[in-house]
Amino acid sequence: MSSFGKWSQQGVPKKGWACIGFEDLGEPSTQCEMCENQDIRYVHQMQHPDYPHILECGCVCAGKMEEDYAAASKRESDSKNLTQRRARWLTRKWKVSQSGNHYLKTDGFHIVVFPKGSRWSGTITRLGTGVSTQARRLYDTQDKAKLGAFDGMIWLKSH
Ligand SMILES: [Zn+2]
Numbered sequence: 001m002s003s004f005g006k007w008s009q010q011g012v013p014k015k016g017w018a019c020i021g022f023e024d025l026g027e028p029s030t031q032c033e034m035c036e037n038q039d040i041r042y043v044h045q046m047q048h049p050d051y052p053h054i055l056e057c058g059c060v061c062a063g064k065m066e067e068d069y070a071a072a073s074k075r076e077s078d079s080k081n082l083t084q085r086r087a088r089w090l091t092r093k094w095k096v097s098q099s100g101n102h103y104l105k106t107d108g109f110h111i112v113v114f115p116k117g118s119r120w121s122g123t124i125t126r127l128g129t130g131v132s133t134q135a136r137r138l139y140d141t142q143d144k145a146k147l148g149a150f151d152g153m154i155w156l157k158s159h
Pocket of ligand 1: 032033034035036037038057058060061062
């Protein structure tokens, strides 16, 4: 693979890249911009101080570019785990509060979803500090509010 595309192009750094972003496209739907030879689903956004563009790369190329294949591989497996967890999220045993709202305690958070007008909202409270974060948008269904809460919780965990 390392003879393809930009790997054999002069002026393109071959190491010293850093990953600045990661995205799961859901299916292989773009081409690795480094080797220009692999359709990729998981996009590692790679940046280099001596190169003007950010390159969207597959795991193997990203690992070589940052000289840390384990890190690139971990980004991909973390993302897969998250996708699987999100898929199971709605089938977890949500409890019902006295006011009839579904809630869940997990990952150090108390998560509750509730109707607001004709739509749905949610609140995530960090156990321990008691700091609450309210959903920034309203959802059409209870399930969508729960998935929104999942994404919110994942975001809160990493910030
Ligand atoms: Zn590649």
